[in-house]
Amino acid sequence: MQFEIIKKDSTSDARLGRCHTSHGIFHTPAFMPVGTQATVKSLTPEDLREIGAEIILSNTYHLFLRPGHERIQRLGGLHRFMHWDHPLLTDSGGFQVFSLNSLVKISEEGVQFQSHIDGSRHLLSPEKAIEIQEAMGADIIMSLDECTPYPASHGEAERSLELTLNWSRRCKDSRRREDQALFGIVQGGMYSDLRKRSVGALREMGFAGYALGGLSVGESKEMMLEVVSQTAPLLPWDRPRYLMGVGTPFDMAQAVLRGVDMFDCVLPTRNARNGMLFTRSGRLVIKNARYADDDSSIDPGCSCYTCRHYSRAYLRHLYLAEEILAMRLNTIHNLHFYLTFIGEIRQAMAEERLKDWVKTCYAQWNSEEENNAEQPDRWGSSSRKKTPGKRNPSPARSASMK
Amino acid sequence: MQFEIIKKDSTSDARLGRCHTSHGIFHTPAFMPVGTQATVKSLTPEDLREIGAEIILSNTYHLFLRPGHERIQRLGGLHRFMHWDHPLLTDSGGFQVFSLNSLVKISEEGVQFQSHIDGSRHLLSPEKAIEIQEAMGADIIMSLDECTPYPASHGEAERSLELTLNWSRRCKDSRRREDQALFGIVQGGMYSDLRKRSVGALREMGFAGYALGGLSVGESKEMMLEVVSQTAPLLPWDRPRYLMGVGTPFDMAQAVLRGVDMFDCVLPTRNARNGMLFTRSGRLVIKNARYADDDSSIDPGCSCYTCRHYSRAYLRHLYLAEEILAMRLNTIHNLHFYLTFIGEIRQAMAEERLKDWVKTCYAQWNSEEENNAEQPDRWGSSSRKKTPGKRNPSPARSASMK
Numbered sequence: 001m002q003f004e005i006i007k008k009d010s011t012s013d014a015r016l017g018r019c020h021t022s023h024g025i026f027h028t029p030a031f032m033p034v035g036t037q038a039t040v041k042s043l044t045p046e047d048l049r050e051i052g053a054e055i056i057l058s059n060t061y062h063l064f065l066r067p068g069h070e071r072i073q074r075l076g077g078l079h080r081f082m083h084w085d086h087p088l089l090t091d092s093g094g095f096q097v098f099s100l101n102s103l104v105k106i107s108e109e110g111v112q113f114q115s116h117i118d119g120s121r122h123l124l125s126p127e128k129a130i131e132i133q134e135a136m137g138a139d140i141i142m143s144l145d146e147c148t149p150y151p152a153s154h155g156e157a158e159r160s161l162e163l164t165l166n167w168s169r170r171c172k173d174s175r176r177r178e179d180q181a182l183f184g185i186v187q188g189g190m191y192s193d194l195r196k197r198s199v200g201a202l203r204e205m206g207f208a209g210y211a212l213g214g215l216s217v218g219e220s221k222e223m224m225l226e227v228v229s230q231t232a233p234l235l236p237w238d239r240p241r242y243l244m245g246v247g248t249p250f251d252m253a254q255a256v257l258r259g260v261d262m263f264d265c266v267l268p269t270r271n272a273r274n275g276m277l278f279t280r281s282g283r284l285v286i287k288n289a290r291y292a293d294d295d296s297s298i299d300p301g302c303s304c305y306t307c308r309h310y311s312r313a314y315l316r317h318l319y320l321a322e323e324i325l326a327m328r329l330n331t332i333h334n335l336h337f338y339l340t341f342i343g344e345i346r347q348a349m350a351e352e353r354l355k356d357w358v359k360t361c362y363a364q365w366n367s368e369e370e371n372n373a374e375q376p377d378r379w380g381s382s383s384r385k386k387t388p389g390k391r392n393p394s395p396a397r398s399a400s401m402k
Numbered sequence: 403m404q405f406e407i408i409k410k411d412s413t414s415d416a417r418l419g420r421c422h423t424s425h426g427i428f429h430t431p432a433f434m435p436v437g438t439q440a441t442v443k444s445l446t447p448e449d450l451r452e453i454g455a456e457i458i459l460s461n462t463y464h465l466f467l468r469p470g471h472e473r474i475q476r477l478g479g480l481h482r483f484m485h486w487d488h489p490l491l492t493d494s495g496g497f498q499v500f501s502l503n504s505l506v507k508i509s510e511e512g513v514q515f516q517s518h519i520d521g522s523r524h525l526l527s528p529e530k531a532i533e534i535q536e537a538m539g540a541d542i543i544m545s546l547d548e549c550t551p552y553p554a555s556h557g558e559a560e561r562s563l564e565l566t567l568n569w570s571r572r573c574k575d576s577r578r579r580e581d582q583a584l585f586g587i588v589q590g591g592m593y594s595d596l597r598k599r600s601v602g603a604l605r606e607m608g609f610a611g612y613a614l615g616g617l618s619v620g621e622s623k624e625m626m627l628e629v630v631s632q633t634a635p636l637l638p639w640d641r642p643r644y645l646m647g648v649g650t651p652f653d654m655a656q657a658v659l660r661g662v663d664m665f666d667c668v669l670p671t672r673n674a675r676n677g678m679l680f681t682r683s684g685r686l687v688i689k690n691a692r693y694a695d696d697d698s699s700i701d702p703g704c705s706c707y708t709c710r711h712y713s714r715a716y717l718r719h720l721y722l723a724e725e726i727l728a729m730r731l732n733t734i735h736n737l738h739f740y741l742t743f744i745g746e747i748r749q750a751m752a753e754e755r756l757k758d759w760v761k762t763c764y765a766q767w768n769s770e771e772e773n774n775a776e777q778p779d780r781w782g783s784s785s786r787k788k789t790p791g792k793r794n795p796s797p798a799r800s801a802s803m804k
Contacts, residue, residue: 038719042726044707067694067719075697075715083711292469295477305446309485313477317440317469324444324726 001181013259061096077137143171157189181208272330304336403583415661463498479539545573559591583610674732706738
């Protein structure tokens, strides 16, 4: 993989870039729709391309359990299996092992867990995580980490970090395929000394890209951005930086200003299925009675397929009738919103007006905030607010069980 | 509406035709996908056009209860509401009133029933059925009938027929819109004298088209075809004939030979959602373990989107993982199968080889029958086999509650 920085923003740490992978290019900053079980729920690859997706993410944990990585390999790899001939990233599986299983046993060797599908026992080791991801063949693969819970004491975060560093080295050592880019994951909890140590050790090992892990797990938005601010500048300039599981459009804009290049989050897709739609002027809960006779589109300024052809009244009807098409049309809209949002960030950067663009967004957010006082987070369900316990990271990051 | 017969088959009663409606043409024999709640489950209108749908059906009962016909009218009518700018047929609502409600009260005035959604009480009269359908604005609307249960004594069938004839007349008298074609419905149970009387009375009233009702409700396939054979020739030559709720591809081919022009059935769409796929060489139950590693398409001879891009192994994975995309890809395939099937019937008729074409199909059916002795009805779930009681017509016809 080759990462090319086209432009450095003059007023922030933001970067405009291009990633060249074995399956084509994606532009950064990039948002990756989540396709947990080898499908972005309800959409075809053609739908995804039409709304501007250049790279998507799929979950190793789910695919390992069903249909199995060896089967996917026999069937020609994950790209071919799911008919997505473009850049693809798989996670290591570790995050879901922790978040979807109440009883896990962590050791130096790896994580022992039971399948949420049939109760079968498995060990996910660094070597296994690489074996699975090499069998599936995504363009970018992730090393196995332990997502440090929040809150964690300095001692706990340090022990967790050491385990992640050990696993990271073993991931690097066990990989065989040269056509995949392996990313390391920075941990260290909310402690700047540990984050710094993490970056140093990972840089020494050398990865094609670096992810910021252990965020969006219950800490405040300010704390999350503070960690990003401190950590991003320590990372090698010429490698992509990926903030895992983040987040709201607000979070993404703020992280871009701090030098982040890649994002993934289930918010747009999951919220779509729950009838929560993103618009420039705030969120819209489609089941509300006020939309029963509303002939306008979700967002009059939006050019997505859903907004071009369907009224709020129709979408409300589909949602209340529990029609499958509701999920599909809502998902198209929400992902189009996210991908347009990140595309506008790139455009603003190219035209040297990123800060102004963000300021305008803020003004819209704030005026909306006044109108929707009951909705403090106007883009909704920043799941970080529901503080999860240990081994139960943010639902906005964890993929659903199904 | 103008119905144009292009060709009369020389070896059977089959006809090749074209129906001109306010929203364009559809060719006959025609199969109409069922879009119960103003959506053919999981598909967009663009999907439907791509797989060859020219006319679809929507259910008055469901739309009357939710979102309401007056709302649909305010929003510009059903075509606009659901973004389907092509021929559209609505049924009268009577069939679902009977099949989805255990307690209905029938009188000369109409049918009293309780909503399956909120328990509210309603009266569906002939005048109301027309009012609702005129508000929604489909191109073809149906008069209110009582679907005579099976079995029924001659006396019961006669009383039921008289009620239907009375209602048919009131439907005709109460209609106001001239841009919609109103079809009458032939009843009379399995009694040829009553069917004959029914046709005579309806012809006297004069309808734009004639439907054969009260079939596919528990009687044998032979009995159903016998009624069609006796009744179709009595109908006016120059009006389309619609066999309601039928059926399997076998049923459709047989009915075409007997002079039927239009069909609707939930089999292809409902079976798709249950993982039962139609192929030329028999049905395929996608969840079967034999497909776990099967890299071939559902039907190697099929050109649908699903077969062009996805393996049986992937479709099995999606189905087992309960992914929404499974329903969509399966529905595309099954509807494509039905629409291709009926399209080939038209083509064979145009080329004067209809009987040969049907014979070839039979040969395929029979060889398949030998291979699948445990599946006597190789295209599956001919629901007529589960004999329904009174007021509980065939599930293959009734739309689902949701």
